[in-house]
Amino acid sequence: MTPREQKLALILIGMMVLGAGGAGGYLLVWSPLEKQRETELALQTEIADLETSERAQLANAKKLAAARMRSLPADSDLARNEYVVALGRLLDAAGAPKGYVISAKQESSTSSKQVPEISKGKPVYTRVVCTVQVKKADMWVVKDFLKGYYDLGLLHQITHFSIKKEDEGAKNGAKRNDLTVDLTTEAIIVDGAENRRTLLRIPNAFGAAGGGGLYAAMTSQKEYGRGVTPQVLNSVLAKGRDYSLIVLKDPFNGPLAPPPPFKLSSIKDVKIVQDERPSPVKVAVSGEGAQGTKVTATASGKVFAEGALKVDPKTLAIELPKTSASEGTETVSVVAVSADGKVEKTSFKVTVEAAKVVEDRRPEVDGAIILTMVTFRSDGTASAAIRDAANRQRYEIEVNGKKVLVSKFYYIKDKKKEDDTDAHGVLTISDDNSKTKRTFKIVAVENDALVLEDQKPTAAAKPKSGPTNWPGKGGAPAKPSATNPISAIAGNMAAGVAPAPPKLYRWTVGQSLLTIVQLPDNEAKRLLKQAADNGPMAEVAAIGAQ
Structure with missing residues (x-):
């Protein structure tokens, strides 16, 4: 092979190796990595979707718990009855005229089919559907009822509402309660709702304030829950809106006339x-600003002490003090300040009349009250008995000894009561049917x-004898007379009055109260000293002296 062919062969082999390596890298490395990334991305998307779904379910669970x-x-049955009672209480609080009608209706099969189901046959x-009809109402009733209705805090809504003005002719044109x-209202019982005995949920604050016993009692009786103030977490009413404008701009009878001026x-x-x-x-006030009026009353000083008199801030009633004056006329000035600062004044006169003396025509029965016995016992004690016939x-x-116990009894059909x-030796002879009132020591x-x-x-003068068979039960013991405050502090000498000697009487067995004999002063002093030294047992003291 020529050198050129060798180069070309090497280049071709290199290209083949690179191609094979690239194909192998793509198939064996790149492609698996890409598939892994796609799978990872899909898993991350699925996790994000699941987390979003979880958050939504948690939020829905909170809403469901709040809804329950x-x-x-x-x-x-309890829900229906208590809902009717709650609607009636709302109408009463709104001032609805008596005679309104509240009717509970059974849910129709058609409307029940429109309710979504959790599972087959489980809505x-x-x-709970109720209809309400109120006649002779005014817009205040409508406004106050709707305000209370939406503040009740229940899952309910008004599905039908109509107001109709009665046509009674022009003669009653000034009437507004016509x-x-x-209306028709629907409330719902959510699946899994609390099985409580009250319409409204009892707040946990009752348990914190009164303990578990109070909370258990509140939740066990439906009547207790009727007085609970609703807890409105999310009100459907607009905050800060004045719904009384509905009444002010009455669409049926026209705008309200301005209130009358403040008047005392x-x-x-x-x-x-x-x-x-x-x-x-x-004190009666009326008109604009009458609610929250402050009243002051001032005496001129002719009968009462000069200055302000006490006024009840709730009832605006003036409390007049008791006076010992037998005659005279007092002028009382009255000033009323309304809630918005308007002032009204008036006055009235107070005339003092002498107390009327009522003659007591009841009889005296001193002649029928007899000391029947005095007995000394061998144990050194003694007893005596007095009969009021x-x-x-x-x-x-x-x-x-020195202890003297006085007991009073009466008889009902021969039964002793x-x-x-009195454990201090005070004998009070009195009854409700006669003027006889005597107190002895x-x-x-x-x-x-x-x-x-x-x-x-001072009451020792003896009256005439009364009848001997006056009927009836005895009265309460007479109260001790008031003491001279000067004498109580500094003694009779400081008061400028010589101390009066005590008056002692000897009451003999068989003798009536009418005929008891006053003892001479020297004998009275001797007996008082003897009693102070030895106690009231005079017979025992005399024997001891011998």
């Missing part, structure tokens, strides 16, 4: 009685008598 919470409860949700409202009504003059708590004086009452005194007990128990200290010496 907003759904009516799983029990269809995603079940409808609308008839008809005149207050009639008042008459009060000396030493009696007067009734509050009502006019009222079928009995007083029993038990003495043990305890009425009152047991000072001493003698052989056949009691020595008593009158706790109200």
Whole structure:
């Protein structure tokens, strides 16, 4: 071969080797790599699609969980009944006239076929349909009902709504409550809804505030859930929009007339009685800005202390103080400031009348109250008994050392009933049917008598004897009289009054309260000292002295 042919042969062989190598590289290296890249890209796309689907499913799961919470409860009968109750409460809160009609309807087979299904024969949700009719309504009722309806937080919607104005002629043209409202509302029970006993879900805050017991009680009774304020997470109403403009621009009766001006009504003059708590004086305001009015009342100082009087901020009632004046006329000035700053003034007069003295015509029964026995026992104790024949009452005194127990009993068909007990030796003789009111302190128990200290010496004058068979049950013990505050602080001498000697009486067995005898002052002092030293057992003290 010539050198030229050799070169050509080498070039040809090289080209053949390169071609074979290129073909082998493509078939054995490049092509598998490309297929691997395509497979990897497909897998990445599939993973991205699956992740997107997962995120969508998680979002849908959250929406489904929220929908199940907003759904009516799983029990269809309970859901239907409670939904009707909720609609009625919304109408009442909106001020709908009585006589409205709420009817629950069964879902038709046609509408049930239009519901998507999770599986064969298993719908995603079940409808609860109600119709509502309200007559004699105005636009305020419509507005307030719709506001409450959309704030209820349930999965429901209005599918039919109509308002019709009643045609009653021109004579009732000024009326605004002449609308008839008809609507149909549909609520749904989502598959897998909570099987709760309440229409609205009870917030967990009740459990945090009152514990598990309160939360369990709230969720177990449907009545409890009716008072729960709905939790509206995503309101369908536009934020910041004033829906009262629907009423202001009433499309059926024309725009509302401007409200009347603020007005403070005149207050009639008042008459009060000396030493009696007067009734509050009502203040009436009306017109624009009446809600939130502040009222002040000022006394002129002729009967009451000069200055401001107390006014209830909720009821705007003026509280007049009790006065000890027996006569006089007071002028009370009243100023009312509306919520928007408008001021109205008025005044009224308060006239004081002397307290009327009511004559007590009940009888005195002192003559029927008798000390029946005084007994000393071998154990050093003593007892006494007093019978009130006019009222079928009995007083029993038990003495043990320096302790004196006084018990009061009454009888019902010969059955003895305890009425009152005093462990400090105070004997209060009183009843509801007579004027007899006496209060004594047991000072001493003698052989056949009691020595008593009158706790109200100013009432010691004895009245005439009353009947001996006055019927009825005894009254409550009389309250102790008020003490002189000056004497209580600095003694009777500081008050400029000499201390009155105590009045002691000896009540002998068989003697009535009417005829008890007051003891001389020197004997009274001796018995008081003896009781202070040895206690009320005078008979025992006398034996010890011997």
